Amino acid sequence: MRSQTEYLWFKTPRRRDYINITPRVDEVLAGSGVKEGLCLVNAMHITASVYINDDEPGLLQDYDEWLETLAPHEPVKHYRHNFSEDNGDAHLKRQIMGREVVVAVTAGKLDLGPWEQIFYGEFDGRRKKRVLVKIIGE
Secondary structure, three states: OEEEEEEEEEOOOOOOEEEEOHHHHHHHHHHHOOOOEEEEEEEOOOOEEEEEEOOOHHHHHHHHHHHHHHOOOOOHHHOOOOOOOOOHHHHHHHHHHOOEEEEEEEOOEEOOOOOOEEEEEEOOOOOOEEEEEEEEEO
């Protein structure tokens, strides 16, 4: 069995951002030599997310507005977590959007549905964070 581990690094200029990382995950997979197996993509920070959905600008805006409605950033005093930071909302947004995804690898390719793409969701940006890509298989 083969395995490949790589880290993708992000530092977004905005507090919230949504980045299609499918091409970067494809590159890691291509370098792994794995033809059949699994690919784990995991946000390694508690205020960021990895999820799968369509790469359509209207949907990304809908996500952002929906998440801001569910867990608005302000007023920051609304969150008990905000004793030394102002990111209580980011923790809740991450919980909703998820920590990781696992994608099957078939014939050396990510086995995604027709419109599926892998995204990094940032909810408390402006600092360096990482995403783990772990591929295992034959």
